[in-house]
Amino acid sequence: MKRIVVLGGGFAGVAVARRLEKKLRRDEAEIAIVSRDNFTLFTPMLPEVSSGGLEARHVATPIRAQVHRTTFVLGEIATIDLDARSVEARHPLTGEVTRLDYDHIVLALGSVTSTFNIPGVAEHTLPLKTLEDAETLRNRIIAALEQAVVTPPGPDRDRLLTFVVVGGGYTGCECAGELVDFFRSIIRYYAGLKLADVRMILIESGKTLLKDLPAAMGRYTTRNLARRKVELILGDGVAHIDEGGITLQSGTRIATANVVWSAGVRPSPVLKDLPGVEHARNGGLVVNRDMSVIGRDGVWALGDCAWIPAKADADLSDVTAWYPATAQHAIREGPSLADNIVAALRGEPTKPFRYTALGTMASLGARRGVAALPGGFVLTGFLAWFLWRTYYLARLPGLDRRLRVTLDWTLGLIFPRDIAELRLYTERGQQQAARDAGLLPSATPTPSP
16 A cells, blocks of 8 residues: 655644545555654643643644544654655654655744844743743743742842733734733732733834734734733844843843744754755745645645645746745645545546645733734624634534633633642753652752743
């Protein structure tokens, strides 16, 4: 039988595997999916995890529960040999390497946080891209408040209570809005601290928020966040970051111990050294309109790591637009790509990917949001927020996950958010466990965040 290997367990990769299971007979092909996590993360709800609005497990759906006859391989991609048509995946726990040979390979490896080579970003900021990122951010916030409550008023405490989000796109605006709600809910637990003591700053190098979306969305988002006491710094980029804070390109200095980096992403670095393929300027793969990789038979790419022509002439010599790297597009690209693999296996012609976006939405917290609908109509406020929740709840994989998220939202209307600091999987947590077991000497004073 033919062998199909899908690399990546996100929206795009799982959508491909599920469609292949539906379209292919059992005797036509073997399907395998390789992912470094054994779950699909529902990234649109990640900011709510960082603010304690949702439990982390409730936005993670196991891959094994989403596929039925696809072989799941847990592993980090070690090598991709397009000439030998093989992939090697290294198990994250045992280090054991598994080799998979293929006839068709699907590259759905997604993206990683981009630092743009700005000094100090990698060392002194918190990204918001993975489930562990969200949990780490939440723990950092709680730790900063715990330390601030025993720190005398002054520059040191002000630094602990200053929280900066860099990036005025979807993730940055949603994160800033959610954190404001988080502080409002939990500040009551910290005697001596007031909400006015907490400084929330959003930095965007462009002149407007949500700059690639309709202007009305950016204007409403700006008004909403400013009204909720978020300080907006627009048109000024980050020059460098250190332990003490951020220095902007204008020379402005912001003393802070807490920086969330959401200024952009780039395709998975696994793809940058692939030979014999055409790379885009950000390292992604340029593909044909049917999502086949140019110059490589049996190689396909989609999602965040692929540049798919939206408007182009027949031979791709003139591409005027590309499909955006969003979850909305990824879950539609998957079935289309799978159909093309089935067509290729059966000797039939493939079809170009075509999709018209349904719109764009963002939740700003405090039961407010923005949405751009077909026809140029922009919805703001409570109705946009309600639409956001309704749509994404319906798209969340698994009935059990939808019910759990609904319960989290319902309980959030009644109870304040949790302030337990869970030091799971972090270096700090691992060191504490080793000390408790007598493997390390007693702890020395922990430095300031």
